[in-house]
Amino acid sequence: MELEGLRGDRSTFTSVIEACACLPDLTLGQLLHYRMITLGCELDTVLGTNLINMYSRCDVPDKAIEVFDAMHNKSVVVWTAMIAAHSQQGQGLEALELFKRMDIEGVRADKVAFSLVLDVCANLAALAQARILHATVAGTELEQDMVVKNTLVNMYGKCGKLNEARQVFEKMASKDMVSWTSIIAAYAQQGSASAAFELFHAMQQAGEAIDTVIFVKVMSGCNHAGLLKDARNWFVSMLQDYGLSPVNENYACILDLLGRLGQLQDVEDLLENMTLEPDFIAWMSFLNACKVHKDMKRGVRAAQRLVQLNRRNSASYVLLSDIHAVCGKFDAAAKLRRRIGRDCGKKVPGLSWIEIKDKVHKFASGSRTHPRNDEIFAELQRLGVLMREAGYVPDTEVVLMDVEEEEKEQVLCYHSEKQAMAFGLISTPSGTPLRVVKNLRVCTDCHTATKFISKITGRQITVRDANRFHEFKDGFCSCKDYW
Ligand SMILES: [Zn+2]
Ligand SMILES: [Zn+2]
Structure with a gap:
């Protein structure tokens, strides 16, 4: 088209950039973006959103931000695209900040933006913030929306709050497959297998279609509860009674x-x-x-x-x-x-998050950048002494470097989940349960250390890692040391 001397117009740019986002094709996308600039093409909502999506899918977040900042009168769609871009990059905190900025600038969230930010909260287990968000839509049309309700069920479930998840679920006038899947997954993740089974039967009685995903959820409930016989029965039932592969x-x-x-x-x-x-x-x-x-x-x-x-x-x-x-x-x-x-x-760097009051704090393994780093390290040292007295031996095998033993212990000390936990301990009154989210599997040393810390401090500590929930209490973990 270009060779034949036809200049692309706004609608051509819009659809081709959208295609570049889908592929994704950064080279062509960037070329079109430059062409738009030289032609003096103004960014409207659709074009801007497509550019943000394209740069974000092509893993060039800085460019996405550049486009976003250059846009005037940003609509909720543009804000949502940018929030989604941060979320996809694993930058949940930045996504939350952006949502707040949008609110301050007087742009009202629609159901897409609202569900998106609830998902961000779910991933970070930012329960306090999610509850505030939930309260702001209470009684509004937004709260009645099926997508929003399903997202709320999922969010409470991922934050380990089964009662709240159930409340939202029970109050739904109508439920779809996603609603049922979310509530069953919530119970299954916590190893409450019998509740997951009951919900499965209720779902079936409600005449909802059953698919493989539901069986995956129910069976993962069996897995987290250690029920081999049940898992096998569900597997057989899936094949024989439902004809699913x-x-x-x-x-x-x-x-x-x-x-x-x-x-x-x-x-x-x-x-x-x-x-x-x-x-x-x-x-x-x-x-x-x-x-x-x-x-x-x-x-x-x-x-x-x-x-x-x-x-x-x-x-x-x-x-x-x-x-x-x-x-x-x-x-x-x-x-x-x-x-x-x-x-x-x-x-992939190890990252952990903990929410204190209504602010989420992020910790990276090996990094010492938190403003209260000295206090955090002092707390870890203090705990280290008490833990050793109680019989803890650091598992330095998990440190994959050629360094001296003593240094390995230092490295272990700076694992992100330990930092998050220590920060939680020094920032909350004694007895307050702690909830930490980790992006990878928790390592064996942190797992052992957390058991000791739960006993020494008398705290209930929940760690949601990439695999499952670990509920540490009085020196034991709900996973029974298999994860
Ligand atoms: Zn660790
Ligand atoms: Zn565990």
């Missing part, structure tokens, strides 16, 4: 349960006989079980399959190295750990 997540529940019980031969048999090709998560779950049950032979086999699937993933090397270490093969373990740095791509 299993997905990897259904198998993952059974594999995890078998692994937890140490039935490693059964895990291996199932992996070989699945109707689907086992995915990365399935083999990781097996490798983790091998580590917990100290089975090096099977662990090596699992690791070989993982390497075939995804050579550059550090998590499998970490687990394999751990297996060697727990089996006493320290040289091999060290060798593997060195390979992690060499062969694997960029590691």
Whole structure:
């Protein structure tokens, strides 16, 4: 078109940039953006939103912000696109800030913006802020919206507040598949399997269509509660009574349960006989079980399959190295750990969040940038002494670096979840429960340390990691040390 001398107009730019966002194609998208500038094309809501989406999907957040800042009279759609861009980049705090700024600038949230920000709160477990948001829409049309209600159920569930999730759910005049899925998932995540089962039957009686996702949720409830027999029955029912084909997540529940019980031969048999090709998560779950049950032979086999699937993933090397270490093969373990740095791509940094009053604080592993860093470190040192007296031994095996033992303990101390916990302890009155969110799996040392901290301080500590909820109380964790 360009070659034939036709100049793109606003609608052509709009649709082509939208296409660039879908692909995504940064080169073409950027070219079009520059062309628009040279043509003096003004940014309206649709064009601006498409540009923000395009840059955000192409992983160039700075450019998205540039477009956003350059726009005058931003509508709620533009604000929402920018909030979504931050959220997709894992910048939940920035997304929340932007939502507040939008409110201050007098732009009213619609249901899309509101649901989006509730999802951000859910991911950060920013319960206090979410409750404020919920209160602001109480009694309005927005509160009656099905999408908003479903998002509220999901948010309360992800913050571990089952009663509140249930209240919203029960008050819904009509429920759809998402409503049922959200409430069942809320109970399942907490390991309240029987409540999840009851809701499944209620859903069925209500005449709602049942799909594989519902079975994944119910079976994950079995998994978190350690119910192998039930999980198997649900699996069979899914196939025979509902004629549904299993997905990897259904198998993952059974594999995890078998692994937890140490039935490693059964895990291996199932992996070989699945109707689907086992995915990365399935083999990781097996490798983790091998580590917990100290089975090096099977662990090596699992690791070989993982390497075939995804050579550059550090998590499998970490687990394999751990297996060697727990089996006493320290040289091999060290060798593997060195390979992690060499062969694997960029590691995802460990991040944790904790909400104090109605402000969310973010901590990054190894970073000492929080304004109250000195107090946080002093608290960790104080706890360290008490923990050692109570029998805690730092698990320095999880530190994947060639440093001295003492230094390793220092590194462990700066894991993001420990920093968040220490900050929670010094910022709240004694007895206040703490709720921490972690972006990755919690490491074995932090898990052990949190058990000690819950006992020493008498606090109930909830850690939601990438896998599940851990409820620490009086020296024990609800996952019974299998996660
Ligand atoms: Zn840790
Ligand atoms: Zn746990």
